[in-house]
Amino acid sequence: MFESLQERLGSILNGLTGRGALSEADVSAALREVRRALLEADVALEVVRSFVEKVREKAVGAAVVKSIKPGQMVVKIVHDELVAMLGDEGKAIDLNAPAPVVVMMVGLQGSGKTTTTGKIAKRLTDRQGKKVLMASLDTRRPAAQEQLRQIGEQVKVATLPIVAGQSPVDIAKRAVQAGRLGGHDVVILDTAGRTHIDEPLMVEMADIRKVSSPHEILLVADALTGQDAVNLARNFDERVGITGLVLTRMDGDGRGGAALSMRAVTGKPVKLIGVGEKMDALEEFHPKRIANRILGMGDIVSLVEKASETIDAEKAAAMAKKMQSGKFDLNDLADQLRQMQSMGGMGGIMGMMPGMGKMKDQMASAGFDDKMFKQQLAIIGSMTKAERGNPDLLKHSRKKRIAAGSGTDAAAINKLLKMHRQMADMMKAMGGKGKGGGMMRGLMGGMAQKMGLGGMMPGMGGMPDLSKIDPRQLEELRKQAEAAGMGGGGLPKGLGGLPGGGLPGLPGGPRLPGMGGGLPGLPKKK
Incomplete structure (x- = not known):
């Protein structure tokens, strides 16, 4: 949801944050583009007028234009007004009344x-x-x-x-x-x-x-x-x-x-x-x-919530134990692919990570999307039990049979096997450490290697250990994440962190342009 609006606003606001100084004319020009983007996203005209005027009142003052990082200040104002427009706090269905x-x-x-x-x-x-x-x-x-x-x-x-x-x-x-x-x-x-x-x-x-x-x-x-x-x-x-x-x-x-x-x-x-x-x-x-x-700032709290609902802790612990002995077969790979599907697929996960939204397009153009998941699951499903447990059995004649059964070709099977080998190496190197989080890191890291993004996403080393997140901890996580501003210091300690607003565990990873490592207008966590 909001893909086109996210793309438009991201482009407009990145243009502001990349500048060292802003004039009132710069802010006004950006707000005209914001107005156009909101109208194209089907936001009601009266709501757009009110929103733009509220942002303008706060954004064209001397305190913003002459601040050290005026672009970030403007982005923060836009963010705060978006939150105010949407209702400040989420409200669940109210059941506080006599039954029924x-x-x-x-x-x-x-x-x-x-x-x-x-x-x-x-x-x-x-x-x-x-x-x-x-x-x-x-x-x-x-x-x-x-x-x-x-x-x-x-x-x-x-x-x-x-x-x-x-x-x-x-x-x-x-x-x-x-x-x-x-x-x-x-x-x-x-x-x-x-x-x-x-x-x-x-x-x-x-x-x-x-x-x-x-x-x-x-x-x-x-x-x-x-x-x-x-x-x-x-x-x-x-x-x-x-x-x-x-x-x-x-x-x-x-x-x-x-x-x-x-x-x-x-x-x-x-x-x-x-x-x-x-x-x-x-x-x-x-x-x-x-x-x-x-605004492309990610939504790591929702990602962790979704993970806590979909990851089977016992199954993750059993697989971690298996990986400690250096074993990771195609049955395990299929389980990981299904797990990622249940969490919204590669695009859904990337969209909830700060600064990662734009990478979804790179991944889609490289063929890494939900269609790829389905194709790979079809390939694995066309194998015998022995083949899934021991990929070394897969020679030419077997690949030919599997390709016919899955509607693919030998090249697709070879790509899957190569990714599996890379993942198995990562899993072995981690020694099963991290259970659900480690497996997810390995899966996304293996895909990153296939895309040529290994230097950007090596093993997703700082991704939270999702299998260890107790649903009861989510409220505390939410408070800590909000207190930290979801930027600068990233996630609270013990959750792997998102240093610099970039990729998990990578202090030098890609960041939100011109935002100095943190989210716009939000101070870094001390």
Whole structure:
């Protein structure tokens, strides 16, 4: 998400940070480009005007223009205003009310309400141990109620039994009563949508709200609808009164203007974002982290959170023990590739590392992307058990068979084997040190060698040991990361560090241009 905006703003702001002095004319020219970039990203005009004026007021003063590093000061001001626009602090769904807490989902038809209802129910059940009841109030769309029932079976969450002929208001009453009698902590009401906002829809929403007294009313909006999503949010808030926003399809939107606009227009927080089709592809919306991503500053806290959710600590420990004896076969490589896929692929991981966003393009042009992962997994999957355990068996005739089975050729197989050898050497040199973090370092380091970037990413030596990060430590990590400004001193001690804002563990690695080793305008950690 925000790829095009990140690229445009990064180019504009890098032009400022590369200068030793700035005039007011320089700042004004840059702000004109910022305005154009925001409008092209589908940010609402009124929001763009307000944003640019707030930045201008703070950026053209003598304190900035005559400061030692004026470019960095301007970037910091842009960053702070982005955070303010997005809502300062992330806000989770509020369940602080007597049970059952009623959550009402509203939005237009096709925005993803039903799927999002299932995702939220799964999230509350898995992460908070809540007993959730889902109820479909959509009596208009064919099979809408059956769809929610099937989602309930998939995520193992109870759904209200379907009773033919009942009105949405009657279903809402029955759902709240069933939630109370069944001892449920949360009742989620999946309301009907329309192809557009009309009076009957708003009347129905108001009636449902009256009989169910929801504690949260979440507007589900498709991020791809751009300006229409902003008008939608305003209308629903005026007529129904929403408490928060959930933006779907954020993974497919290179612009992201809806996310930047809707909170500013309604004053209501974006609570969750949908980042994929799977039922666990739902993330909390953290304004500071999003602002960091947009300005190319990375999002290492989210990366560690994602790693803690996806890395199997026991499996990582077993593999580390195996590597201590110098063993790393193609089964192990396949496990590492799948692990990286589950963390968002190479591009997703690089995008969350400070100063690494631009390298995604280099890697894609070199053929290192998610397609490569799939191809390599197909090659390994076409091998016999003996071949995966002992790559030395792979001679010409075997490679020919594997190529036919995986839809590739001998050259692709040779590239995979070469990368495996390089990784095995790195793993052996590390002696299994670092468990999950060490394996990930080896995988990314091996790919870097293939790209000719070995001098820039040798083994990813300072990458945090992800397998050792306890989810309970994440709040402390977040506080430390914010206190450190995510720059200069990098991550807190014990997490490998990101010295100089460059690549992990590499004090001389690439840095954010003109930023002196730290993030813009933020002092280095003493």
